[in-house]
Amino acid sequence: MRGLERRIIYLLIALSVIIPFLFKIKTKVEISPPVMSAYNTIESLKEGTPVLISIDYDPASMPELQPMLLAILRHCVKKKLKIILMAHWPLGVPLGQEAIEKIAKEYGLKYGEDYVNLGYRPGGAGVIISMGREIRDIFDCDFKGTPVDSLPLMRNVHNYDDIGVVIGLEAGSVGDWWAQNLGPRFGAKLILGSTAVVTPDLYPYLASGQCQGLIGGLRGAAEYENLVGHPSVATIGMIPQSAAHALIIIFIIIGNIIYILQRRRK
């Protein structure tokens, strides 16, 4: 009986996600203050300012963070900012490369002039601290081995003083390392985008000013997509998200009703 109960729950959850997709319902997404703050930080940058985007996630967190990355890249391109990608998670490098190549094709960007992918280095917080002095000490070549000094975009970029804002897309603890080093040590601006699991832990940094914006989960990605005027995967996902949340709340309520009735019987 237990097994059947479990499988019915799984089936209901699957249907709660599949059915809304089939009806293609559009929805309005209200923008929350932390996401608005992130948007305004990028919006305030001058044309040609380099931004550093750190891909700190892997395929397991891709459904939440890849749409966020694409929306942020579109915003950066619209503002004519120069994009520098790097990664603290090794499996994030191809995800970043896939996203930037999609945007590059869409907007006709040129590698080395409009965007650069530095790749990955192990060391976590050690990399962050070291880059604050000189990026070339850690990244003297890009992800394919091309010397960084031969890339026009990187010619005048040496440390965080030459970067408008660092944008960290987080699935783990790297967001804490960015927030604890960038502002206090280097006085640099930071925007954090994170999976919904990690987001609650990053609110203290937003409140203290250690990060200037926080984009949380698929909802945050949907808000950012709407802000840049390109609603996409994340926005479409909001209705299945609503349906699944409603179902889980119903499960919690039914479970508690059964619990109360069982307690009364005893």
Next chain:
Amino acid sequence: MMETLGVWLAAGFTLCIFSFLYKDNPFYKLAEHIYVGASAAYMVIFVWSFDVKPMLIDRFIVNGKVNWSLLFPAFFSALMLCRFIPRIAWLSRWAIAFTVGIGAGIGFTMGLHGYILPQLKATMVPLVNVNNIIIVIGVLSVLMYFYFSIEHKGPVKYVSRLGRIFIMIAFGASFGYTVMARISLLIGRIHFLLSDWLRIIK
């Protein structure tokens, strides 16, 4: 053609993993073992492509000049690999000590300079509105909840109880966000199956 094959391969693996929901089966086990094996090999390629080659090999001789100082990290990296040989595995402690020492130094500076000082400063806010009052009371009561050097009785007990209430609200919010995160992951996979594989939706 390769792209279509790739999509079908990805969809096949996706369904193999989902089959676990019915019960553990050979398709799931096969997919799981392929994933573990491929991921392990990826790590080796990553370490070569992003660590050994650019940081050690390419930098050893630059413009005809030999960078002898790189022998030090090369030596320590070799010591790290001594773990695989039981007779000289103790040498790997030297390399581990290096990484642990750096990690401890970073942990100390980040914890103090990067977290405690900025967060304490942010908690010292004027008590001019309800939100600020709640924040100050919340932070202090939660810190009191975890302070075990004195017995929790009398006023301390009530402050500690208030801290517990704040913690329950925080855990509840984290729970809500965790549910959101898990459902989002499922939405991503279902979107792939319906859009890229079956092409039912755009």
Next chain:
Amino acid sequence: MRREVPLVITFVTGIVIIIGLFVPHKPFGEIQQTFLKWYVIIAGFTLLLGIDSLVITHWGKIKRRQPGFGYSVVLIASLAFTLILGIYSIIKYGSAFDVRAPFMYLYMHVILPLSATMFSLLAFFIASAAYRAFRARNVDAALLLVAGILVMLGRVPLGSMLYSKMPQIADWIMDVPQMAAKRGLLIGIALGQIAMSLRVILGIERTYLR
């Protein structure tokens, strides 16, 4: 010698990093930068440490023909195949991460879907747990559940359909009480981190040497 040398190394490296924060000028800043560069190189090799035990475990299973050794064959074969593909991609394209490289093809169509789907199973398990385990047994648990439900509703369009101020309620919960509690929790964790770091640097904590 076996214990003293590592303790000295830990002390020197830890102190250099701490001094580097307070005195970023020559020579301390440069010594710190050098140590951090070396740390990045050595840290990469720690990623390889787990692979040896994985291979030894599964190779042993195959040799002893233990039940399920067929899956171990699949694992070793998958590892070898990916490695060969990676080396071939490096030789042919100069980088394993070139868009045309077979290594990237394997990543996009094997690793990516497997990893993403593995974690998406959690959605089903959390739904099952919601029905079977999330009980409001006391006031604290009830408070947890109420906060969770308000946040869950506030973060989806359904919440604003039920009550127009639901998103603002969720935002307030995250910005004020949740943030205050997390700040308190993380201050406590940071204090513990500082204490542990000092213990390691001063050689009081030696468990990492085992």
